Amino acid sequence: xxxxxxxxxxxxxxxxxxxxxxxxxxxxxxxxxxxxxxxxxxxxxxxxxxxxxxxxxxxxxxxxxxxxxxxxxxxxxxxxxxxxxxxxxxxxxxxxxxxxxxxxxxxxxxxxxx
Amino acid sequence: xxxxxxxxxxxxxxxxxxxxxxxxxxxxxxxxxxxxxxxxxxxxxxxxxxxxxxxxxxxxxxxxxxxxxxxxxxxxxxxxxxxxxxxxxxxxxxxxxxxxxxxxxxxxxxxxxxxxxxxxxxxxxxxxxxxxxxxxxxxxxxxxxxxxxxxxxxxxxxxxxxxxxxxxxxxxxxxxxxxxxxxxxxxxxxxxxxxxxxxxxxxxxxxxxxxxxxxxxxxxxxxxxxxxxxxxxxxxxxxxxxxxxxxxxxxxxxxxxxxxxxxxxxxxxxxxxxxxxxxxxxxxxxxxxxxxxxxxxxxxxxxxxxxxxxxxxxxxxxxxxxxxxxxxxxxxxxxxxxxxxxxxxxxxxxxxxxxxxxxxxxxxxxxxxxxxxxxxxxxxxxxxxxxxxxxxxxxxxxxxxxxxxxxxxxxxxxxxxxxxxxxxxxxxxxxxxxxxxxxxxxxxxxxxxxxxxxxxxxxxxxxxxxxxxxxxxxxxxxxxxxxxxxxxxxxxxxxxxxxxxxxxxxxxxxxxxxxxxxxxxxxxxxxxxxxxxxxxxxxxxxxxxxxxxxxxxxxxxxxxxxxxxxxxxxxxxxxxxxxxxxxxxxxxxxxxxxxxxxxxxxxxxxxxxxxxxxxxxxxxxxxxxxxxxxxxxxxxxxxxxxxxxxxxxxxxx
Numbered sequence: 001x002x003x004x005x006x007x008x009x010x011x012x013x014x015x016x017x018x019x020x021x022x023x024x025x026x027x028x029x030x031x032x033x034x035x036x037x038x039x040x041x042x043x044x045x046x047x048x049x050x051x052x053x054x055x056x057x058x059x060x061x062x063x064x065x066x067x068x069x070x071x072x073x074x075x076x077x078x079x080x081x082x083x084x085x086x087x088x089x090x091x092x093x094x095x096x097x098x099x100x101x102x103x104x105x106x107x108x109x110x111x112x113x114x
Numbered sequence: 115x116x117x118x119x120x121x122x123x124x125x126x127x128x129x130x131x132x133x134x135x136x137x138x139x140x141x142x143x144x145x146x147x148x149x150x151x152x153x154x155x156x157x158x159x160x161x162x163x164x165x166x167x168x169x170x171x172x173x174x175x176x177x178x179x180x181x182x183x184x185x186x187x188x189x190x191x192x193x194x195x196x197x198x199x200x201x202x203x204x205x206x207x208x209x210x211x212x213x214x215x216x217x218x219x220x221x222x223x224x225x226x227x228x229x230x231x232x233x234x235x236x237x238x239x240x241x242x243x244x245x246x247x248x249x250x251x252x253x254x255x256x257x258x259x260x261x262x263x264x265x266x267x268x269x270x271x272x273x274x275x276x277x278x279x280x281x282x283x284x285x286x287x288x289x290x291x292x293x294x295x296x297x298x299x300x301x302x303x304x305x306x307x308x309x310x311x312x313x314x315x316x317x318x319x320x321x322x323x324x325x326x327x328x329x330x331x332x333x334x335x336x337x338x339x340x341x342x343x344x345x346x347x348x349x350x351x352x353x354x355x356x357x358x359x360x361x362x363x364x365x366x367x368x369x370x371x372x373x374x375x376x377x378x379x380x381x382x383x384x385x386x387x388x389x390x391x392x393x394x395x396x397x398x399x400x401x402x403x404x405x406x407x408x409x410x411x412x413x414x415x416x417x418x419x420x421x422x423x424x425x426x427x428x429x430x431x432x433x434x435x436x437x438x439x440x441x442x443x444x445x446x447x448x449x450x451x452x453x454x455x456x457x458x459x460x461x462x463x464x465x466x467x468x469x470x471x472x473x474x475x476x477x478x479x480x481x482x483x484x485x486x487x488x489x490x491x492x493x494x495x496x497x498x499x500x501x502x503x504x505x506x507x508x509x510x511x512x513x514x515x516x517x518x519x520x521x522x523x524x525x526x527x528x529x530x531x532x533x534x535x536x537x538x539x540x541x542x543x544x545x546x547x548x549x550x551x552x553x554x555x556x557x558x559x560x561x562x563x564x565x566x567x568x569x570x571x572x573x574x575x576x577x578x579x580x581x582x583x584x585x586x587x588x589x590x591x592x593x594x595x596x597x598x599x600x601x602x603x604x605x606x607x608x609x610x611x612x613x614x615x616x617x618x619x620x621x622x623x624x625x626x627x628x629x630x631x632x633x634x635x636x637x638x639x640x641x642x643x644x645x646x647x648x649x650x651x652x653x654x655x656x657x658x659x660x661x662x663x664x665x666x667x668x669x670x671x672x673x674x675x676x677x678x679x680x681x682x683x684x685x686x687x688x689x690x691x692x693x694x695x696x697x698x699x700x701x702x703x704x705x706x707x708x709x710x711x712x713x714x715x716x717x718x719x720x721x722x723x724x725x726x727x728x729x730x731x732x733x734x735x736x737x738x739x740x741x742x743x744x745x746x747x748x749x750x751x752x753x754x755x756x757x758x759x760x761x762x763x764x765x766x767x
Contacts, residue, residue, distance in 0.1 A: 098573070
């Protein structure tokens with residue numbers, strides 16, 4: 001599942017993260033079952049094929065709205081293939097993902113600073 | 115040309131008599147027309163009445179020394195002359211999976227030719243032969259010779275030839291074939307023969323010929339080399355008739371055979387008036403931007419592109435088809451198509467795709483929007499405009515541009531740079547210099563963003579492609595290295611983290627995106643790097659390797675040093691994403707997209723595979739902390755002149 005270009009779609013006010021009411025454990029199963037990792041990575045880190053979604057800034061309703069009518073190359077996922085509750089669970093799982101460490105704390109990357 | 119030391123009986127004449135005799139014997143079983151009866155009278159040998167004891171004549175025949183005239187052998191087969199021709203063309207290597215239709219040349223290459231210049235490379239698949247030649251040419255700048263059956267071998271080779279064609283890479287293909295049906299000894303030889311061998315690949319080769327004499331072979335072989343090396347460079351095919359290979363060089367031709375002198379054509383530079391116009395547009399632009407496709411054919415091409423970019427202070431958007439521009443330069447990646455008011459496309463095969471949005475897969479139908487800003491002008495310098503074919507569609511959509519220059523971009527750059535310099539007034543110079551500082555700041559921010567992005571999933575398992583690239587860079591950065599694989603499937607991480615500066619630091623991509631290119635191209639490029647003592651690094655996709663993994667054995671057998679890092683995401687991942695897209699569009703079964711796309715259950719053990727081919731290997735590695743030490747150990751093996759592989763279980767992209 002591809003989630004792209006959130007920032008371009010929603011205003012800053014709606015992007016404020018809210019407490020998720022989903023089931024993160026079930027969200028993890030759905031994340032793998034429905035193939036979210038294919039474009040966004042197992043850690044939600046994003047890459048050439050999809051945006052970063054780890055610790056996503058959208059709230060659950062924002063995520064649902066985006067998934068139903070996404071921008072970029074991501075296909076639309078209707079409630080027939082993934083329900084609002086399932087997306088809420090995925091949202092909860094995304095909130096549990098690890099954030100990136102600062103570059104200065106990763107010697108291999110810190111050495112690449114110009 | 116070497117000359118024959120002795121003259122043999124013409125085997126063609128000998129076999130003609132034998133064949134006629136056999137035909138006559140078979141014909142005795144059926145009613146025959148008068149002409150056949152006449153052949154019988156002339157040809158059929160009728161044995162005398164059997165005698166249980168040998169007579170004096172027979173005893174003498176069996177005990178006497180053999181006759182002086184040797185009718186069974188020749189020391190001057192036609193294939194020797196073909197090897198003479200091949201040697202004049204300067205091939206270092208010839209790659210082949212052995213085949214009977216070119217056994218004559220095979221034998222001549224290894225014995226008469228001494229298996230040197232060219233040296234024979236044993237390949238396990240013709241796709242590997244051509245893929246190796248493709249990668250070799252990317253480093254060496256000249257073709258490798260490959261040999262294949264005109265039928266089954268060429269069928270195997272065809273996808274790789276198409277990749278080379280779309281990538282504008284010279285590959286020299288020599289096909290074996292028995293053109294004359296009367297000379298085919300068996301059903302195998304009939305099945306391996308073809309009326310017009312090159313027709314199978316004529317749509318995606320530049321030129322071919324099937325010469326019917328040795329003199330014709332020499333001329334066509336030299337002509338083919340010249341054509342392959344003239345931009346746009348492309349694969350060429352010469353068919354070597356098997357009878358011509360195996361039969362002695364005809365008496366009448368021995369004194370007359372000659373090999374024409376090879377003179378490569380100078381690449382075509384752009385029309386002077388058009389170049390002047392392009393220079394005027396670029397110098398007067400506020401945001402000139404250069405889109406680099408297959409620009410740099412030689413190391414000089416990189417220098418020229420740097421010179422042009424610095425003269426104009428124009429950012430470079432690199433398509434990564436070639437090592438075009440140093441990634442460490444402040445103008446690298448510092449611009450966008452959308453911000454350009456004059457966009458210069460250099461050897462870009464499909465400008466339309468670069469100046470328009472792709473139709474999103476989440477939309478039914480087709481929709482594309484132009485992404486250049488209103489009024490922006492587009493200039494192209496493209497050798498592809500000098501050579502077009504119609505069937506295969508790699509030429510892309512018709513480009514609506516403002517100035518199209520049909521020429522080789524690298525050859526046109528010196529004139530374009532000179533004309534730009536002439537037009538830069540003091541006023542324009544100050545504008546250009548002001549632009550430089552802004553672009554350098556963009557470049558600096560890009561670098562910061564790349565490093566911050568790489569930090570995500572740093573400790574994740576499977577290993578992130580960013581971590582894999584960073585661990586590799588940490589080990590090779592002090593070596594004389596060469597990346598002999600593409601960037602596409604690893605989210606371009608080496609391109610974002612490594613310092614690409616030298617011409618051999620990168621070989622570019624597939625051409626036609628035909629999967630199966632990666633492994634053989636890497637081996638071929640590593641072979642070209644071998645004599646320079648470079649450390650070749652291949653980030654190898656798992657799906658790609660499984661097309662023809664025997665190329666690992668070729669690398670081991672020929673002691674080709676290279677560090678192979680498996681990007682083992684256990685799927686044909688691009689297709690997995692596409693099937694997922696289709697399922698979402700159809701509103702059903704998104705959880706089933708793995709069917710037919712996953713490469714798991716069982717997981718393939720690539721370390722064991724490499725070991726089976728005689729290659730040092732480690733893995734599978736799924737803990738990122740284990741990767742650095744493993745790379746270090748493998749690198750020690752590579753430095754000793756051997757290939758090595760580390761199987762890394764990776765994130766999808």
